[in-house]
Amino acid sequence: MTTVLEPVEVAAQRWPDVAVTPRAPLRARIAARMFRSISGRLALRVAYPDGRVTGTTGPILRLVRPQAFHARLGTNGLIGFGEAYQAGDWEADDPVAVLTVFAERMGTLIPPRLQWLRHLHGARAPRAERNTREGARSNIHRHYDLSNELFALFLDPSMSYSSALFDTSADLVTAQHRKIDRLLDATGVGPGSKVLEIGTGWGELAIRAAQRGASVLSVTLSAEQRTLALRRAADAGVLDRVDVRLCDYREIEPVAGGYDAILSVEMIEAVGEAYWQTYASALARHLAPGGTVGLQMITMSHERLLETRSTYTWIHKYIFPGGLVPSVPVIEGVLAGAGLRVRDRLDFGADYATTLRHWRSAFLDRQDEVAALGFDDTFVRTWNFYLAYCEAGFAAGYIDVAQLVIGRPCS
Known part of the structure; x- marks a missing residue:
């Protein structure tokens, strides 16, 4: 052809x-x-x-x-x-x-x-996009290392790149903090807590945990995110309690007694099906006896996962290489295989549609600034489609988002 x-x-x-x-x-x-x-x-x-x-x-x-x-x-x-x-x-x-x-x-x-x-x-996914340790670094780099300045143009001041949790307020920053605080509350994060965060983002969860008196190790594969997260932690006056490392979740060193709380927000979608069990085993390995995991993840129905799990999509090709959105049942299964179980679950997909509407509006309002960063018109059309595509998926209920509170079964 x-x-x-x-x-x-x-x-x-x-x-x-x-x-x-x-x-x-x-x-x-x-x-x-x-x-x-x-x-x-x-x-x-x-x-x-x-x-x-x-x-x-x-x-x-x-x-x-x-x-x-x-x-x-x-x-x-x-x-x-x-x-x-x-x-x-x-x-x-x-x-x-x-x-x-x-x-x-x-x-x-x-x-x-x-x-x-x-x-x-x-199409089939390129072998280079498999989430081996090398492949995962490359996949994360292609999206999250585009430019901190780019993400700052459309995210709220908390630099949260995941679904907010709204109440009666339409304020995005408040809703993002509400999402984070619900996870911190559910996992009992407070003074003296040892916290592991898998997937740093730009540091807001680690900062809020440290402001409660916790000590936080946060790991990321994005050099750009690490740089800004450390700067934001310093500006917030909590750098003495926040350690951000360039580290794959498979390379985290154990600490004596484990972590009281492990938090991971919308990171498991980037793990890849072949490594879900490895990820769950890492959670179990680093969790202290009596500790709690707080996991936020994008989900799809189990039926749709089974039908599409091998499909290579536009999102893979242009936005998130190597990713796969899981279903709750499949994650419950891999957690069980690691000796963990879900204690509580909150689904709030409509809130993600609202979050994306905020992001897309801000992105389109600042197209000139996007261009000034060196991104061309095709990039603008690509990201407009990406943000609209995701908002539509949540608005239609085709995809959802959930917070899971996870622990070991009671003996």
């Missing part, structure tokens, strides 16, 4: 599969028929360049370059759908609304008799 350059301003070296449109006329024709069939069953309107509009209700998806859109869809499936947005082959005034329509029916978009084609059509 040959390709032809797409007449849009995309940096081919940086975005090779966005800068070219597959030349696959037969696949494009098949994809066009399937897309018309699928969109006709949804509450969605599709607008064409000649003025035609199909559908009578719902948000509008505007096809700017239908032939390119269908070629990408026919060649690369849902990855092609995302790349078509990156390239400007389709637009929407409200991409979240459009993507929510698809997310609500994700399991049934393709007729059951054709579902088996996913295993033939879908």
Whole structure:
């Protein structure tokens, strides 16, 4: 199959599969028929360049370059759908609304008799993205080391890059602190507590734990995050109680007696299925007798996990290489294999949709500053799609987020 350059301003070296449109006329024709069939069953309107509009209700998806859109869809499936947005082959005034329509029916978009084609059509994850120790460092670097300044443009002042937990307040900082404090309360973090955090982020949880009088070891694979987390801990006056190390969770040295609390917020999604049991064993190995684990994780239904666990997605290719969103039952199983069990669970996916809405609004409001950091227009379109895609998934209930409180079974 040959390709032809797409007449849009995309940096081919940086975005090779966005800068070219597959030349696959037969696949494009098949994809066009399937897309018309699928969109006709949804509450969605599709607008064409000649003025035609199909559908009578719902948000509008505007096809700017239908032939390119269908070629990408026919060649690369849902990855092609995302790349078509990156390239400007389709637009929407409200991409979240459009993507929510698809997310609500994700399991049934393709007729059951054709579902088996996913295993033939879908791309496979590159071996380099497996979460070996070397692979995990590379995967984390590709996302979290983009630029601390970039993340600061759209995150709240707490620099929390995970779901907030809202109450009646719409204030994002308050909601982020509420999320963190619930985990610290649930795991009994207070004066004298020894705390291990797996996945530092930019340090807010470690800082709040230290402000309670705990001593915290936090590990991360992101050099950028470590630098800023240490600076923020110093600014908060708790650097004497916060140690941030560049360290894989598999390389953490044991401490005498173990840790009273182990916290990990939205890190297990980056572990990879092959290493879930290794991760759970690390939790058990470092947990003190009578200690508690607080785990926040993005989840999907167990049925969808089983159906999609081997699928290589647009999110893998452009945002989070090597990741896999687990289900609660599969994590309960790997925890049980390590001698741990879930004592309490809170699901709050709607709050993640709200969190993402805040982030995307801030990101789009500061596009000029994103550009000033050296990121091009295709990057802006990519991250707009990423944030909208995730918000739609939570709004539709296709994915969820949970806080789990975990300990050893009572003897």
